[in-house]
Amino acid sequence: MTKTPFYLCTGFHRSGTSLVASTLASNNVDMGLDLMGPSFANSHGHFEDIPMVTLHDRILNANATDWRYFDERPLQVSPYFQERMRDYITKRTEATTSPLLIGAKDPRAVFFLKYWDQATDSNLKSLLVYRGWMYSVSSLLKRQSRELLQFTMPIQNRKTDYGFWQYPDLAAQMWLASANAIIAWHKENAHDTLIFEQKAFIHQQSKLKEKAKQKGFEASVLDCRIYDKGLMQTSVPGSMMSMISAPLKHACDEAQDALDSIADVYQNEHIDTSPAHPLVSQLLSENEVTKHDTTLPESLPQTAQLSGLKWNEAMELLKQIPADSTLQIDWGDLLSRESINSSQYDVLYIVAVRFKQWEVAEIALHRAIAIKAAHWRFIHLGDLFMRRKMPEEAKKTYTKAGEIAPENSSYLARLSEVESALGNIEKAQSLIDEAQQLDDTRPAIPQAIKRLELKKKQLAKSSPVHKSTVGEYTMKTVSNYSDVVHQLSLDVKHGMQLDNHMVKSAFVLRDNKKWLAEGIEGLSSSARQCLLDFLLIHCNRYWSSEVLSTELLYTQFNPSNLAGISAENFTPRSDTQTIGVCIHVFHKHLLPELLSFVARLHNIKKIVLTCPDNLAQELGLLFAGHSQVKVIEVVNKGRDILPWLTVAKQFYDCELVLKLHTKATPHASTLCGWRLQMLWLLAGEAHHTEQIFTAFKDHDELGVVMPDYHPRIAPHINWGQNKPLADTLAKDFNLTLPENISLFPAGSMFWYRPDALRSLTDKCWLNSDFPDEQGQTDGTVMHAIERLIGMIAMNEGYKAKFVGQILAGADY
Structure with missing residues (x-):
């Protein structure tokens, strides 16, 4: 492992990490080869390296959570994932031409700093940026509410976005967890860590660079020249403050004071609150749902506690829980246990698939294979990759199954399914023929034939046909935001026009009265007002x-x-x-x-x-x-x-x-x-x-x-x-x-x-x-x-x- 320092930029979402990362990139720090593209939330780009983001998401998923993590229970990072982190650093180091510095940015990284330090052989340089909790939370809610406007589907069907109002404390709990992670890391690693408030990064450059030199950072990489003041919020809705519980607001205030006290540079930020949008009261009065309050949970669904159960007891309990239950499963507890044999991991794989926890299922299979390789385990792993629409990965594992058991024709049938998925019809048919010659009794063969026939029909339907003139004259809509991201990466002006078109076309395709009424029906009074405030603030732009x-x-x-x-x-x-x-x-x-x-x-x-x-x-x-x-x-x-x-x-x-x-x-x-x-x-x-x-x-x-x-x-x-x-x-x-x-x-x-x-x-x-x-x-x-x-x-x-x-x- 190289002794070259690795610059890791992290902090809470919407707190300025993109600004810092873009600054590093503009000063010749290699921030990754596959950076996340721009969006309405940041038209200049997010500068997150997608392989790192994907790795963090997999670890969070294995802990039965996602990017919204805030639990006090520590996240478990298994040896498997620790090795993946080392692989990431190795690939980045090998791909970077000396003497360039290398780095990466991801808000999720704030919870994994210890493991990244180990992966870099203690050559980690942490740049931890924060912003006052009110503006950070408001900015996050602003982004998630804007996501709702892009689509015609019911508000409540956008579960991730809608969840921030179903569970009014969620965004602030996330900020608090991130702040506590920064504070905890600083206690043990202040010498290799720069902590700074977002505005101080912009307005106190000289002081920040001096601190950077003292801690062994290359100060020139912090030279900020691309600050866009228009991206900064200037007020937070008063309805947001009313929505968050008083104890949590107090805890966030204390954490913010603690951050200010340990920051290398910080700047007090004045907080302005804005009154409710003029239409909010009218909308609430027109919807009868405002006349009563439903009983709502104050936090995310409870977690099934498995720590006190033996392995077999835990598996039996999970089998009894409905697959569609809102109860959170503590997968992290299961994956952190020691002395588990391959058969037990097989059972975990089956249970995880039932709950559609693909990452957990994959980890279980990898561990089972590491203990005892078997062709059928590779078949299962390939099937898992096919479920997740990863045919190339599936192809590798099916091939491995064939190397272990070449007399079993199932692997050939599975490889045929891969080729069908890839559109290679002749190759798929050839593999089916080969499988039938080897052993035509395997049930995988009829399934491969069925998959091939289905693919043929799909290809036939998608053959070029003459478009009707009516279709040519119909208003174009944008259903996939990746089209906007692509256009933004080519031309920001045209990309923002396409983004504008996506939001407005969704608006004119919806019954907006019904859309809003049904969307706020399941929320508490304060959450209804807050959601309407954010949605109407956006709508005023359009x-x-x-x-x-x-x-x-x-x-x-x-x-x-x-x-x-x-x-x-x-x-x-x-x-x-x-x-x-x-x-x-x-x-x-x-x-x-x-x-x-x-x-x-x-x-x-x-x-x-x-x-x-x-x-x-x-x-x-x-x-x-x-x-x-x-x-x-x-x-x-x-x-x-x-x-x-x-x-x-x-x-x-x-x-x-x-x-x-x-x-x-x-x-x-x-x-x-x-x-x-x-x-x-x-x-x-x-x-x-x-x-x-x-x-x-x-x-x-x-x-x-x-x-x-x-x-x-x-x-x-x-x-x-x-x-x-x-x-x-x-x-x-x-x-x-x-x-x-x-x-x-x-x-x-x-x-x-x-x-x-x-x-x-x-x-x-x-x-x-x-x-x-x-x-x-x-x-x-x-x-x-x-x-x-x-x-x-x-x-x-x-x-x-x-x-x-x-x-x-x-x-x-």
Whole structure:
């Protein structure tokens, strides 16, 4: 083992370890070859070496816990894992070109410093960073609540994230455990340890470097030049403080004082608490679950205590516990026992598999094999790797089984399953043939045949097929955050745009009222308020207050929310086209949301609001102070289509027109986000509207820009019951209609160039052309006209494109 010092950076999550690690990396410390990529929580990267993180996770899993560990029971690190730690150091040392220093970062490492010191032959240099517990806990809760927003699944199904509010003390307990680990390590190893508070690392560089020199650290590697102040929280929600128990807060205060007293440098950090988000009280009052408190556990589920039981007694007890029980199993106790024979480890393997504790099962098999190698143990180990989708590892162990018992055809059948999993069909079939020739009585062979046939079917289904045009025009969603991480690693700006898209697309695909109501139902009062606070703080970054009020509350019309339109929106500008906005208002409580998007536009020449007679006077008074806003009363027929056609000629002096309406879909709850999705794509992002305007400016032939189809509506993009009506209308516009239709502004909100639809808007439409309002959902002239808009534009020599095509740089 080399005497080169190993720089290990650790501390509690969200306390500045990434900042320190990135500083080391920028100063030529080799922090690993497989670093964890960036994310919304840290767009510059986390700088954690994935092999070390994986090793720590395996050790924690073997102790029946994970990265959320806080138990007072010490973690057991078996000789097997200690050897893996030495292997890690050896690989890192051999892979690093001298004279580079080597290091690594992982918050989990704070619990394993003793073992890393042993693995480095006492050449460990520990950099332990901490931050005040309130900001650290708040930052962790902020990250976990943001995770919830990325997905459409119910909040309570994201068990790891949701757990921080189910068990309100969890995050603070984790911080306390980390702090105590730092304090304990310092007592025995102060000479090779730097302890510093996060802000002091930034603002007391000279003092820190001096301390580093005194303790034998290379001071130059601490030269911080990449601090991003925007990543730092400036306040913590008061609801978070209310959620955490008083004794725990006191214990954290004491631990923080102890850290300050032993730190090489520290800086007092002022704590500001923020009041509850304005919508929290309204959301709580609208959900009846706030009228009672359920009885909730104050900590994580209890652990089954096995320390007083003999091995066979412990195994019998575990067999009686339901596999889906919330009771935590003390696997660490079992793995730390001595004088266990191979047969006993076999039983532990079986029990661990039952509880889906794959790491424990793997350790048990490795230990059994170390005592007595047997081909069937290698078969089991290979099966375990296959369960965990690790076919290459499985291949090695099955091959080893064949070396021990070449006459047993089971290993060949298992190898065939590996090749099937890898997609090597011919190789898989060859191995099955070989196994059958050797001994065709083995039950593993039919299983291998079944696996091969299933793989063939999967490959056949995944063969390239022609994509439907509807699919191409459907709003793209991001289901795997690794796609965002990849983009962030290539380009931070575009990566953050993709991250933004993932959160917003999830929002418009959810029934957010139901999502929130069900998510907070199982929480205590203080936890409900805290979770809502964090979620709404995030939502404010993505949506206006008008949008949040509309989408999350059962709102009534609030005239004060109309303040978004100002004189600035109408100020003439030479750098963009003149804009007209046509809005039909039927559901007046939705108008503030629409206007919040219109307020993002500039160079508006006029806004025309059409509405039925019962709203005309009220809206007229509200907009009396805006000379460019006109309110026009129309008959309540033709939904939004007839009102638009009635006033469309008024926009002939505008270069572009945005057509909107207060769309609601009470007949389909799955489409409750459809209106917002269209508004967002048409006018909700600056880079969207900029590219739309540029496309209209650069391409005179572009006539209509439509929002991509909402994924829930995409299966219904067709003529429906409207083809006969469309055939009749088509004669007026000299159109030849296709049998199938895939290009039209479903939802009837879109941008257009007035000349592109002149034949439609010039036509003299009569009220009698449209049916009386009867709540129709299809088969009316309005639905037929909606489907003809794109074709009418193209018949006039223009093109119709979707927003997604514009953003992707569509060909013209």
